[in-house]
Amino acid sequence: MSALHLFRHGAIAELKLDNPAKLNAFTLDMLRALEAHCDELERDASTRAVVITAAESKAFCAGADILEWAELGPFDFARHWVREGHRVFDRLARLSKPTVAAIGAHAFGGGLEFAATADIRVMAPGATLALPEASVGIVPGWSGTQRLIRLIGEPMVKEMALFGRRISAERAHAAGFVADIAEDPNEAAFDMAHKLTAKSGRAVEVAKYMIHAAVNEDRSAMIEALGSGMISPTDDRNEGVAAFKDKRKPNFSGTQS
Known part of the structure; x- marks a missing residue:
């Protein structure tokens, strides 16, 4: 069973990362589950909003599970791991339903790229954002240098991708990446989603x-x-x-x- 689940709360759907033993890091099975969930949500007229959450952990999502891609050859890494992840994240970003991400802890690498697919984001005050790929000899591969640039701008992305700096919730909010900072991001995200269901x-x-x-x-x-x-x-x-x-x-x- 995949560690990425789809739950229903009336007109609100919840996409939940549930891999706390690995800091909610993405596996190939999780990517495939996310794509299947997106297809299901797109066809479901009863869903009016989607909330993205993660199981309690030290991280909202630590990115991609290194053990999933470490043994891949260069062509398989580029063709399958990177392109498949990019395609699935694009699928979520382009979902016709509005999406709200609740970032309750650190979002690093692919976890930050995952959060970036949402329409609106809420972040816990102690959470941080980072693109640490260079520290393990790779580069962002799931839109960190593309979609993220549009959302927070080139200088801040360079701080993270080139220098490894972590961005605080306050800076993320000032940059417009985060709509709100909340002690309970899940509660705040669901509150936003409920308000969305009252709109046309x-x-x-x-x-x-x-x-x-x-x-x-x-x-x-x-x-x-x-x-x-x-x-x-x-x-x-x-x-x-x-x-x-x-x-x-x-x-x-x-x-x-």
Whole structure:
């Protein structure tokens, strides 16, 4: 059984890291479970918000389990471990549902990259953020030098990735990476999620698409999703489908249903 679980709390779903013996570090099984959970959440119309949490540990997530990738050859490491992790994290970042991450302890490496996929983040006052990959001879591989740059800027990412500096909750909040600092990040994150469920689900989804298009987060797909949403309720779309089924030429009116 994977150490990444999906729980339901009414209209709120919870994605929970549960690998405390390894500081909630990601394994390949956890990546695959996360991808499967994202597919399930995307199809579930009853889910209005997603909260990302971690089992109690000294770390929200210490990154990727070194023992999972240490023996991989260079091509397998690049092709499978890095690309698969990147693809799965992108899948979570581009989820149509709004996501809130509760960072209750340190988020290092892949753990920070995981938190960066969320739309909103809440952080405990004693937690820190770091990209320590250079200390073990590698570089960030799951969007630490890409998505994170857009969120907190080049200088702070360089502090972490080049110099190994840890970023406090206060600095993360000042940089805009963290929406709130809370003694109980889980409680604060669920409170945000509950407030999200009171909003128009469609409006929240479309707003997320628009913002992602603006910051080039899967921009081409976001633009085409918005365009498809505009064309779907038209009489022309219905006429086109009907004509295809009837094997006749369509008679487009240019009106909206």
